[in-house]
Amino acid sequence: MKLKHLCLWLMLSMTASVNSYAKETAYRLSTFIKPSFQQITLKVDPDSPVFSGETAITIDVTKATDTIGFYQKELNIQQAYLSKGDTRIPLTVTSHEYEIQHAKANQNITANRYTLHIVFDGKFNTTSDGMYLSKFEGLNYIFTQFEDMYARRAFPSFDEPGFKIPYQVTIMSPEKHTVLSNTLVKKRTLKDGWQTVEFNKTKPMPSYLVALAVGELDSYDILSLSVPSKIYTPKGQAQRTKFAAKNTAGILQNLERYFGTPYPYEKLDFIAVPNFTFGAMENAGLVTYRSSLLLLEDEPRLAEQSSTLNVIAHELAHMWYGNLVTMAWWDDLWLNEAFASWMASKVMMDLYPEQNFIGRLVQEGAFGADASPTVRPVKKVVKSQTDVMDGLGLNYSKGESILQLIESMVGEKSFQKGIQMYMKNNAWQNAQADDLWKVLFTVADFDVPAMMKTYLEQPSYPLIEFAANGEVSQSRYHLEGAKVEPQTWIVPLAIRYKKNGKVSRTNLFLNEAKTTVSELAEADWIFPNENAMGYMRWKVSTKQISALLKDMSLLNVREKKSLLYNIEALFSAGEIELDEMMAAMDALVDDSDPMIGSAVVATMNDFLYLVDVNNEAMFGQFVTKKLTPWFERLGVVDQPDDSTDTTRLRGSVYGMLSRYANTPQVEQVSTELANKYLADLTSVPRSIATRALRNMARFSEQDWFTKLKDYYISHSDASTRGTISRAMIFINENKIEKTLDFALSEHVSPANTINTVYTAMSGLDDHTMFYAWMDRNFTALSKKMPAYHMARMPEYFSTSCDADNIKLAEKFFADKKANFEGMARSYDIAIYSAKQCVSTKEANQDSFNRYLKQVTEA
Template sequence: MKRLLSWVSCMFMLVANVASAEDVDYRLPGAVKPTFQQIHLNIDPDQPGYSGETVIELNITEPVTKVGFYQMDIQVTNAELRQGNRIYPLRITEGDYNINWGHSSATVPVGTYELAISFEGKVNTSSDGMYLSSFEGRNYIFTQFEDMHARKAFPSFDEPAFKIPYQMTITTPEKQVVASNTPVEKRTVEDGMQTVTFMKTKPMPTYLIAYTVGPFDSVEMEGLSVPGKLYVPKGYADKTKFIVKHTPEILESLENFFGIDYPYRKLDFVAVPNFTHGAMENAGLITYRDSLLLLEDEPGLAERSAPLEVVAHELAHQWYGNLVTMAWWDDLWLNEAFASWMASYVMMELYPELNFKDRIIQEGAFGADASPTVKPVKKVVRSQPDVMDGLGLNYSKGESILQMIESLIGTENFRKGVQAYMKKHAWGNTQADDLWAALDEVSDFNLSKMMKGYLEQPGYPLLDIDGDGTIAQKRFHLAGADVKEQTWAVPLNISYKKNGKIHREIVFVDKKSTRLPQLAEAEWVFPNDNATGYFRWSIPAAQMDNLLADLDVLNNREKKNVLYNMQALLNGGEAGIDSVMKVLNAMAADDDPVVIRASVGTLAGFLYLVNDDNEAQFAELLNEKYMPLLEKLTLTQSDDDDESVIRLRTQLYSLLGRHSDNAELVKKSKALAEQYLADTGSMPNGIARTALNVTTMGPDADPAWFDRIMKVFADSKLPNVKNTLLYSMGYEDPAMIDKLLDLALTDNVTPANTILMLASVTRNLDDQTPY
């Protein structure tokens, strides 16, 4: 553990390095730098307002007449600069980008100062800043400060490059439980009010500050390398066993990968009701949507993936993002991408039964990234909307790019590069180029050049490989779109069959057209070994026929890539529907559930083509080709079922239940719906969701199901059960939809659950529904 003096000295150097070479109007000027901030808040969850004082220690490196800081929706009641006995009163004006200016009538010379600000504010009810959440008649205070929301709670230097220690003090009614980033240093009680001062934090940006106040219950998380608790709304402590059991092994896996101990004094989790975000990696106090932490003691295989993956993602941030932090928000994508890659690594290492090795991450990005209007990953960020613009796409695109690098240089080299990067930049700020430089040191490739193409221009390439080995590249786009020409430096893990033998090699394609003579007259070429490349590809029809005849040489990921790639070529106007059907037919002989799921998913991708004129034919196809498979699997889960079998059953049932128009399946669905409402633990939520949906859809759906479903909803204490019930209702009748929408506006449904209800409603609408 480094001493405070070392932290502050290190921080000075790093902030100086990452500050812009010239000041920009959406950033604070570089002449005034914070070194430490104390915050004291007076909060009562049962009152709408709060007050506070903050003292920020500053280093002013050139004479100034004004000092800037961020605040939004806060009333500053007093502000002054102090240096010993000298006080500079400040007159506050508002500038752009939530920057407030404290003007001094006298010039403030170079030196160290304290900026003291008193303020008042209102606790908001949205899921950002400091906000109020009411749950089961009790009020709780939570925070969500990423990306630019700390300024809504207290004045601060709310930029990630200002990475300094903080100390939080909270005064609140004595009955409330209070937690923050660090352990409690001191607690005093007077006249029914408690004042809790927390230990000084290690250097961190404002967006990682967190605190919570409310009538929580808590559970000790034993087996961690540091003390830890899990805070839950009152009465829910018995729903935490699964997460408490698995968190220690996830933390240990991450410590081993990074080669650095968990960097904070404690590790607490908070289950947040009414949380529209998934989770937030606050240093030492990670917040999660309650449905990710409050679970059955042993959830089914299909229900384990999301909670474990999100825990791994947020814990990975404690190193990548927290210990080493981006210099500015234009690299937030890399924060999230790395944590996502790291979570996948942990899932494959610890939970192979969940089949993360067969997931093709890039398929989650390819659709949006094919749009002609999509923006590059790397873009100018001035304000909060700029940060969020395209961030969802960048999670999956960024992870895909990291996966491609890992595949290219090898997992162990990737790990060595990341470890060197973390140790070099610990407690500091970096830019994406710093990571590429660290990875270049452990590889034989110019990764920096490769990254430039993938990050600074939109989209991704389509590689057209002809019979003489010429590879032509252009930007992939949906049919009919108009895009400008682009090229990338594309790494290819390529396989090809020639003279009856299969050859493998790594090549780089960085020109509009490149000829690889070794590919000439190949029987087939597969340019994406293990399906880790971020590109689409095409080969001559004769080669594709030969490849389909040799499918057994491909692994599951590669088979899925062949199928998904052909479907993409159809969407891009590069292939016909007959080519897709040829691949589907070739895959039909495969009995692996992973491959069958890909085929079913591809078929479901054609649902937009189903209309009144052909829906009977589509239903006939489903009943003929896929109903026998569902009947073989049955709708009942066996203890011996693999995770892939469970997901295939759920996927098939969802498709057939909604679109096969099969009377026997409707009858079975009603029986399953009855069973689930009697015992919500009797089947996986995925099966229950479709059973309830089928039971409540169509013109003859009984309105009485609505009240039965809502009765179980009210009685359940498991968020995932509540989510299943709300998302499952398939009513298409306008009167029932009105009833659903009316319910969404009541206090019985949280804002997060309202989103599920609206998704359920919009899924059920068709062009004829009067909405």
């Protein structure tokens, strides 16, 4: 008996070591077989669950072999062979790890040029990735989402970004459909109710940028572009794209000016895709968007224009950065995204100053996740789809912040010169992040590559401490009680300080653990983050903070916001007391700038983990006291001359009050707004409507579940559905369960399932009922949701600041997390952060309650 166990153990351990060896070496295709052109023919009928196709890939074999590697996933390979002139070499295909296929010949394949032919068929996906079926208003559509590694689900391919080749796509489909791909139609022939649409050959591009769409689509012309351009929509929706169409030319021309080269492709189409998992995707010449971004009113409210414009600018920036110049491997995808985000912000500042992007602190969106001991560096080893997606959201904002920081140091003009040089050197080719740092080094007066290494090849960011004697030191920032390794960065500091009543400034490159800057000794105050460009936190003495708060008029809006967030971060790190934190908030709450008001409300939001049934009433009084002046000034009705910041602040002040201080006055306002919105969707801004409906869902005696559900079903518009579903936060368990069931119904699309479930469960204090529901419905959920959402499930569902809820999550995911790629990693992140929250709560609860008592009794 014992022996048997031992043998089994030995066998298992041997298998494990063989596998791990394979993993180290075999996650990419060999480099001695190079594709140079691929033809793809697909037969696509949206009303059929299956498709078929064949592909011919020109390859150069540079070293004799008997095996050709390529990728495919979930396809059925019917036939594969190599051809050279009249010679045919049959191939036998077997599947291997990382979705790599080995097509083996029973003879030697000598070094030469061949064509690899593969005939295949497959099923359309229904979870919004790969080549997938999307149902909308009773019609079926086929769309694609190939980034990162899903082109291989539609056709066999050399599906790595480093293989940048021209494609020629041909689609056969029933005649009634519009068929789109990356290029213009070369030839269309009709036969027996079917059409064969042959597209022009593309420019060289990676497989993840290939795209197609088939369905009864309508279109609206985008004018004033140097290339043909249209916005396609599901049937009957084209007239709703006027706003996007009107703004596209300006954005594209702005980018052409910045890069100093024209738009690189022969046409530019957009598609409003119903049920899209991501925001948008920059397929060369055929950009897909979540439909809510393109289908708008003709003149949307100012605040409702921002994401559409920003996302268009982001996707179009990718046409150069990512498409014209592509990362050599997925480990540099972060730079694609960081660059497109950074570029889009620049376009927004340039063309739409009223959106006030100049006041945004991008780094604040990264600091939270980037502080965790579980975080990985931006630049890391990437082998699979899961590795690519790990931390990608954080990398958008961290990467953008770092680019913004370098630009502020190099200067706008020199930075642009560097970017143009980089584009010119690498056009139509692949490049690595290091190539960009090297180019920027030529226009900078500091060692860009060395500095980049410290931010990108290690996780997190520094806390810079200024001592009274002028000593400046750095350590890794972390939340109170977290254990982290010692690290140092190369930290550029633009410092303003006041000494003996006089304000001065100085620069410092801190590239060691500590140094001494004698001029900073005995300063009245120090502000080391000029224009809030730094990717760091900083600490000065309590006395210096008080002195700085008195001189706050010397700071600009970005600096004031960053000061408040920095002080809050010091409190979270256990570096200062709550009173000191709240003193900063008090000093800013009366500021007349709505951006500062929003920062104050955001800070209040960050304390919600300390609010529970025991102190909720006191917290309600606290927010009433602090926010009523703003509420009285702003009201709930938008005014014609409101800035976007005013609108945002109005929404967040009203949101906080309607949730935590539901006075009869607030409740009456909410009831009126909710009913007004449902009667006329354009009568109330969506941000206000969501909050009013939430107030009804939470407090009203009436059956708002049925009301909201019916409304959702009878309105197909994505923005309206978003507003309604975000409001479905009930506290009655019966209604919560009905909402969870609703998320699984056919009315909620796969891409929106996770948000609907998350919204529903967020009404629960105790997660017992939720996990019981999950136990019953997990299989259905996993069949419905996109793989990426399945992987991230723990981060969505296990965020809790309650030890009992964490135990429930641990029990639930114990036997599931290994079965879904990426889930174990998401689980580790979620559970760590939930446990961190519990310990922070224990540390801060008493002082927070004392503070609330003192303020509300005063």
